Amino acid sequence: MNKTLKVGLIGTGGIVRGAHLKPGWLAVPDVEIVAACDVNEKAARALATDFNIPHVFTDFRDLLKLDEIDAVDICTPNKVHTPSVIAALDAGKHVLCEKPLAVSTEEILAMRDALRRTDRILMTAQHQRFTDISVAIKAWADTGALGEVYHSRVNATRRNWLPTSPGFIDPKLSGGGPCMDIGVHALDTALWFMNFPRPVRVSGRAHTNFAKGFDIPGGWGEWDRTLFGVEDFASGYIHFANGSTMALEASWLQHQEKEDFSATLLGKKSSIQWPSGHFHSVSNRTLIDGKVLPHAMRQPGHTEEIIAFADAIRNNKPSPVPIEQTIYVIAILEAIMQSSLLNQEVLIPDFT
Ligand SMILES: NC(=O)c1ccc[n+]([C@@H]2O[C@H](COP(=O)([O-])OP(=O)(O)OC[C@H]3O[C@@H](n4cnc5c(N)ncnc54)[C@H](O)[C@@H]3O)[C@@H](O)[C@H]2O)c1
Structure with a gap:
């Protein structure tokens, strides 16, 4: 992997602005936020302008087509997590996804199947x-x-x-x-x-x-x-x-x-x-x-969680919050x- 970890944000609402991006990702060395996606284009554009993010999308599938992206951080409403997590894993991206990772065990099992198809990291954002x-x-x-x-x-x-x-x-x-x-x-x-x-x-x-x-x-x-x-x-x-x-x-x-x-x-x-x-x-x-x-x-917890995610990717470590635990939650x-x-x-x- 390149020295710089390139990240795409999916969902650009409260938790991204309040914790994940700043202080979160901005506290991790050698990270570039290259894309922001939100169905609310205005929200995505505003974040991109405020934080100098070059690419803006309204469909996460388009963001996932960017080869340069190593990892995505998914902060959409709960019921939108599963399709983007699975698509991101299948596109070869590492995934950090907000809690609850999904709203049913059926969805989590589908994520686990996707995870087994790849060698990527999926981490639930349990910042506590x-x-x-x-x-x-x-x-x-x-x-x-x-x-x-x-x-x-x-x-x-x-x-x-x-x-x-x-x-x-x-x-x-x-x-x-x-x-x-x-x-x-x-x-x-x-x-x-x-x-x-x-x-x-x-x-x-x-x-x-x-x-x-x-x-x-x-x-x-x-x-x-x-x-x-x-x-x-x-x-x-x-x-x-x-x-x-x-x-x-x-x-x-x-x-x-x-x-x-x-x-x-x-x-x-x-x-x-x-x-x-x-x-x-x-x-x-x-x-x-x-x-x-x-x-x-x-x-803060959110920042440490993001540091742990980046460290796991860079140093080939297991997911700091693995799906095998989240499934029982x-x-x-x-x-x-x-x-x-x-x-x-x-x-x-x-x-x-
Ligand atoms: N860990 C925490 O402390 C914490 C705190 C708040 C929220 N959360 C979690 O973070 C997630 C987002 O919460 P929030 O407070 O940021 O909500 P929010 O409503 O402020 O923002 C969600 C954003 O996702 C966008 N969105 C909706 N569907 C989308 C899609 N298909 N593709 C792309 N973008 C889409 C919305 O337009 C909105 O801008 C939720 O899962 C929530 O449970 C965690």
């Missing part, structure tokens, strides 16, 4: 794994400090922060509400701390309690009630093959003091809370409280929704 505290907790957990984790509580709940754009609230674009949007972050991070025990069965419930009404004012402003077609709250209970269990909650709107984005892992040696780093344990009948501290000198989220629809527990197959 790359924050300084997450890296520190993971290193601590990997020493065996938790012991066997028998239960975990995972929360991604907001009081009144509902993302208003159609890409989030229109099921045709988003594929789901807070469970897919933010539950995915806390779930992925917790499973990563636990080295991905295999989920086997899930029960879940999804509600639309407040989003169709006008009682709760949105922190990001108003949204189109007629377009809103996803849940505003979901909860799930997950059983793993090793006997461990997990309770998951995700919401955009609910009566609570403030956002709760956290995971508590209960192990037989100690418990840990993310992201506070507080742990609780016992030694020789003495109760012990402590705190895992972040490692110094890391950049999506399977759990999908099963929560299915369980709610069917009013029964849903089994998760072995995808190996």
Whole structure:
């Protein structure tokens, strides 16, 4: 590969402007952003002008025809991820794609088939794994400090922060509400701390309690009630093959003091809370409280995630967030929704 890593951006909305491009890609040495694509040509052109990007497209298939592009960064609404991921892999590009990688296991399996046809890297953009505290907790957990984790509580709940754009609230674009949007972050991070025990069965419930009404004012402003077609709250209970269990909650709107984005892992040696780093344990009948501290000198999670992606490409390393892990994250989220629809527990197959 050339020394300069040439990148194309697919989707040029909020997360590209707010995190992926700057500080993200601009913080990685020897990278050139050569193309920007968006179905909204105005958005793509504006980004290209602001950041000196030479090529603009409105169809990702045209962007993928550029031979010089080594990798694409896909930041479109969730339901548009799969066609562009598969087309990009088939065009020989490495792919970084925003979360949720897809909205069904069927789509993920199709991506895995595409991945098996190539020698490219596909990475899910789970930036929460790359924050300084997450890296520190993971290193601590990997020493065996938790012991066997028998239960975990995972929360991604907001009081009144509902993302208003159609890409989030229109099921045709988003594929789901807070469970897919933010539950995915806390779930992925917790499973990563636990080295991905295999989920086997899930029960879940999804509600639309407040989003169709006008009682709760949105922190990001108003949204189109007629377009809103996803849940505003979901909860799930997950059983793993090793006997461990997990309770998951995700919401955009609910009566609570403030956002709760956290995971508590209960192990037989100690418990840990993310992201506070507080742990609780016992030694020789003495109760012990402590705190895992972040490692110094890391950049924001999104930037570290992009650095890891570029490093994997350049140095022939495995994907920093591989599809073999993401498939179980999506399977759990999908099963929560299915369980709610069917009013029964849903089994998760072995995808190996
Ligand atoms: N990791 C995070 O912290 C985080 C935060 C926000 C969003 N996201 C994810 O990033 C993705 C994009 O979110 P956003 O906030 O930037 O949304 P956004 O609505 O601001 O931008 C999405 C852009 O994609 C464009 N688009 C739609 N269909 C397209 C297509 N077929 N081809 C090319 N462009 C297309 C839209 O016109 C829009 O400009 C979503 O998957 C979302 O879940 C992640």
